[in-house]
Amino acid sequence: MTQAIRLGINGASGRMGRALLELVRDDRRFVLAHVVVAPASECDGMPVFAGASTSLRYAHDWSEAPVIDAVVDFSGPAGHAGALAHCEARGIALVSGTTGLDAAQERQLDAASARIPILRAANFSLGVAVLARLLREASAVLRQWDLEIIEAHHGRKEDAPSGTALALGEVAAAARNTTLADAAVYVREGHPGARRNGSIGFAVVRGGDIVGEHTALLAGQGERLELIHRATDRSIFARGALEAAAWLSGRAAGRYDIEDMLSDRLRTS
Numbered sequence: 001m002t003q004a005i006r007l008g009i010n011g012a013s014g015r016m017g018r019a020l021l022e023l024v025r026d027d028r029r030f031v032l033a034h035v036v037v038a039p040a041s042e043c044d045g046m047p048v049f050a051g052a053s054t055s056l057r058y059a060h061d062w063s064e065a066p067v068i069d070a071v072v073d074f075s076g077p078a079g080h081a082g083a084l085a086h087c088e089a090r091g092i093a094l095v096s097g098t099t100g101l102d103a104a105q106e107r108q109l110d111a112a113s114a115r116i117p118i119l120r121a122a123n124f125s126l127g128v129a130v131l132a133r134l135l136r137e138a139s140a141v142l143r144q145w146d147l148e149i150i151e152a153h154h155g156r157k158e159d160a161p162s163g164t165a166l167a168l169g170e171v172a173a174a175a176r177n178t179t180l181a182d183a184a185v186y187v188r189e190g191h192p193g194a195r196r197n198g199s200i201g202f203a204v205v206r207g208g209d210i211v212g213e214h215t216a217l218l219a220g221q222g223e224r225l226e227l228i229h230r231a232t233d234r235s236i237f238a239r240g241a242l243e244a245a246a247w248l249s250g251r252a253a254g255r256y257d258i259e260d261m262l263s264d265r266l267r268t269s
Contacts, residue, residue, distance in 0.1 A: 005249045008034040008068045008092075010083040011075030012058060013043045016097065019238035020072060025049065029246050032056060034065040038079060062086040070249040072241050073098050077105060088112045093248045095241055096120040099163035113255035119248045121258040122163030124240030128214065129258050131229045132171050135216045138225060139175040145220040146195060147172055152205035152213040160204045161186070164214055169200050172216070212237075 007030045011017045017037075024030050037043045039060040048056045059065070062082060070093040073083045080098040087094040096109070099122060109118055123129075139147065149172075151165040161169075166180065173180045176198070183200045195201075205213075212231040217224060231237070240258070247261045 004031040005029055005246060006031050006033040006067060006069045007245060008036070008062075008065060008071040008083075010036045010071055010073040011038075011079055011098070012048075013037040013041045014074060015234055016074035016238060016241075019234050020074070020241065021048065023235065023238050023242060027242060030242070033068050034059060034062070036060065036062065036075075036079070036083070038075075068092050070095065070245045072245050074241070077101055081105065081108075084108060084112055087116055091116055093117045093245070093251065094119070095244045095248055097122070097124060097237070097241055100159040110255060113253060115253050117248050117251040117253055117256065119244050119256040119258070119261065121240075121244070122167040123212070124237045124244060124258060125212075125229070125231060126240060126262070127229050127231075127236075128164060129262055131214065131216070131227055132168060132259075134227050135168055136171045136175045138216075138218055138227065139172040142218050142220065142225070143176055145218040145225075146199075146201075148201040148203065148217045148219070150203045150205070150213075150215040150217065152207075152210050154210050155207050157206060160206070161202045162204075162212070162214070164212070165202060165204075168214060168216060169202065172200060 007024060009017055009020050012021060012035045024032055035048050035056065035058050037058045037060060043058040044060045046058050048058060065086065071083055071087055072095045073080055074097045076098060077100055080096065080101065084094060094116060096118065109120060112118060149165050149168055151162045153162060169180045169184060173183050183198060185199045185201045211234050214229050216227040244261055248256065
């Protein structure tokens with residue numbers, strides 16, 4: 001029987017962290033080894049599973065972490081830095097779904113991927129992965145059509161546009177032989193003038209308990225195409241992240257994404 005993967009979870013008191021804990025508890029592929037929350041969290045030092053036989057408690061750092069095979073990180077930029085440093089120092093696979101990282105942190109991820117396997121994704125939904133593939137093809141074929149990306153999330157989300165929206169924009173820009181830095185338009189107000197040909201516009205909605213919605217709208221003359229993904233249950237992202245951790249554990253150092261995992265599964269299925 002294959003040995004269970006010793007898993008660490010970073011950002012465990014957040015929405016995604018709680019969803020991961022619910023799923024991993026009954027997933028025999030994993031043994032939950034270390035669970036990290038922010039230093040100011042009310043969970044710090046408390047039992048992870050109330051009434052359970054395990055003595056596992058929430059920690060606020062990695063200083064007393066046991067041997068771990070993989071870490072799943074859904075924290076924030078500060079928490080992400082601590083998880084990356086721990087994984088790099090000890091050769092641990094890192095699955096990162098944290099958004100809002102700056103350019104320097106992205107460079108740190110690239111540098112660390114020379115020593116450890118890293119799978120980073122803005123969205124771990126299989127449906128979103130398929131949406132990205134469809135958008136890539138549509139953007140290339142309908143090259144002259146205007147493209148707008150609209151995303152909606154719950155009112156407590158702090159970054160905008162969402163990491164998934166930006167990732168979709170990157171896919172579309174690459175399909176049109178440009179970059180998102182050159183094509184993106186994030187703000188329109190007052191009198192911005194006519195739409196610039198080849199631009200990729202973004203619109204953001206925040207409110208209520210919306211889990212996540214992403215629409216890629218391609219508008220031509222007399223017709224338009226809309227590619228839409230709506231998430232109604234946050235567990236789809238946690239489930240995808242656990243699949244990524246199971247796939248990534250034991251792999252060679254390198255920078256991976258969700259499509260690498262899906263393509264590998266297709267080849268071996």
